[in-house]
Amino acid sequence: MSKAAQSTASPRAHPYPTRSSSRLSASKPEPTAAPYAKERAVAIQAVIRASTLCQGVFKKLVSAETITKKDKSPVTVADFGAQAVVNNLIRAEFPEDPIVGEEDSKDLRENAETREKVVELANSVLDKPLSSDEILEAIDYGMYEGGPKGRFWTLDPIDGTKGFLRGEQFAVALALVEDGEVKVGVLGCPNLPQKLSDPEGPRGTIFVAVRGQGAFERSLDSELETKISVSPITNVSETSFCESVEAGHSSQGEAAQIAQLLGITRPSVRMDSQCKYGVLARGDADIYLRLPVSATYEEKIWDHAGGSIIIEEAGGKVCDIHGKPLDFSIGRTLRDNKGVIASNGSIHDAVMEAVQKVLQKSKEEKTV
Numbered sequence: 443m444s445k446a447a448q449s450t451a452s453p454r455a456h457p458y459p460t461r462s463s464s465r466l467s468a469s470k471p472e473p474t475a476a477p478y479a480k481e482r483a484v485a486i487q488a489v490i491r492a493s494t495l496c497q498g499v500f501k502k503l504v505s506a507e508t509i510t511k512k513d514k515s516p517v518t519v520a521d522f523g524a525q526a527v528v529n530n531l532i533r534a535e536f537p538e539d540p541i542v543g544e545e546d547s548k549d550l551r552e553n554a555e556t557r558e559k560v561v562e563l564a565n566s567v568l569d570k571p572l573s574s575d576e577i578l579e580a581i582d583y584g585m586y587e588g589g590p591k592g593r594f595w596t597l598d599p600i601d602g603t604k605g606f607l608r609g610e611q612f613a614v615a616l617a618l619v620e621d622g623e624v625k626v627g628v629l630g631c632p633n634l635p636q637k638l639s640d641p642e643g644p645r646g647t648i649f650v651a652v653r654g655q656g657a658f659e660r661s662l663d664s665e666l667e668t669k670i671s672v673s674p675i676t677n678v679s680e681t682s683f684c685e686s687v688e689a690g691h692s693s694q695g696e697a698a699q700i701a702q703l704l705g706i707t708r709p710s711v712r713m714d715s716q717c718k719y720g721v722l723a724r725g726d727a728d729i730y731l732r733l734p735v736s737a738t739y740e741e742k743i744w745d746h747a748g749g750s751i752i753i754e755e756a757g758g759k760v761c762d763i764h765g766k767p768l769d770f771s772i773g774r775t776l777r778d779n780k781g782v783i784a785s786n787g788s789i790h791d792a793v794m795e796a797v798q799k800v801l802q803k804s805k806e807e808k809t810v
């Protein structure tokens with residue numbers, strides 16, 4: 443872990459009006475409020491509610507000996523429930539904004555038992571209970587196609603379903619995209635230690651960023667926000683990098699070669715979900731490598747929109763393996779990009795050079 447991982451920024455008030463309760467209201471932002479103040483506040487509250495819902499299911503899952511890890515139903519129920527909750531709250535406050543969400547209600551419409559569980563779960567965190575039909579409709583409100591013009595939200599109700607089922611990391615990821623650029627990002631990480639150096643300490647954290655306004659972290663149950671920034675480290679051999687737990691999502695072999703080329707000796711931090719972006723943004727790691735395993739896989743916008751703005755606003759850099767910026771303007775996927783490389787910024791060029799060398803070598807080996 444880098445030196446910055448141990449340092450903690452002092453909590454400071456953020457420049458937005460805070461709400462004294464977690465109830466959502468359609469109140470207008472203060473006339474003096476910063477740009478996107480209402481979007482920021484609503485997104486935080488939506489992510490808190492969805493995270494609370496997921497956390498409840500997750501705690502039961504990790505404590506219940508009766509549920510086998512192969513049983514995917516808990517994560518399915520939480521996934522649909524979280525999407526229904528976030529979509530419902532965003533639509534209530536921003537009725538003009540469409541949503542690009544990961545899930546649709548097709549499977550749920552065919553399974554009455556699961557549907558009833560989703561309805562009960564979603565209503566447990568909503569102020570006004572919704573009917574079964576309203577829940578299905580809220581889920582399908584996430585079917586927008588995205589694109590270059592206007593604004594839309596993008597949501598992964600549970601990013602890292604495999605981490606959720608393993609009792610490890612997962613995230614609720616929400617972002618606002620306007621004219622192709624991510625403007626607001628909120629990541630709820632219900633099981634992430636508030637300090638990576640203290641895995642036994644309190645868990646559950648939220649990362650928030652608005653374009654041009656910095657990145658912040660807060661817990662699920664306190665409004666106090668701490669400004670976060672990436673590590674100041676400049677000596678690449680002293681850095682640590684994070685990557686997926688799932689070898690099928692990112693090439694761990696190539697990551698190890700890149701680390702070796704850069705002289706990195708620390709073991710990689712393997713973690714599921716966009717929690718990796720949060721960990722990098724607060725300086726607990728210095729590099730994030732997502733190296734394509736499949737030549738045809740297209741990354742989804744909901745898997746990177748929230749995380750990428752949080753890194754950028756914390757002072758870091760994000761691009762694909764070719765150095766291209768992630769393009770959120772062409773639909774539901776990042777089809778013009780391959781993989782993701784993120785860093786604290788100061789070591790970015792060195793990392794990119796090593797990435798190019800290793801990927802070029804792999805390419806040559808494959809063609810021999």
Ligand SMILES: Nc1ncnc2c1ncn2[C@@H]1O[C@H](COP(=O)(O)O)[C@@H](O)[C@H]1OP(=O)(O)O
Nearest residue numbers: 602686687688690691692713714715736739745
């Ligand atoms: N072949 C793949 N390459 C990269 N990411 C993938 C691949 N298959 C699935 N994913 C996505 O990786 C994300 C989790 O990433 P991580 O490994 O960082 O936790 C999930 O959203 C998952 O999408 P999906 O939920 O559609 O399967």
Ligand SMILES: [Mg+2]
Nearest residue numbers: 598601602745
């Ligand atoms: Mg995902």
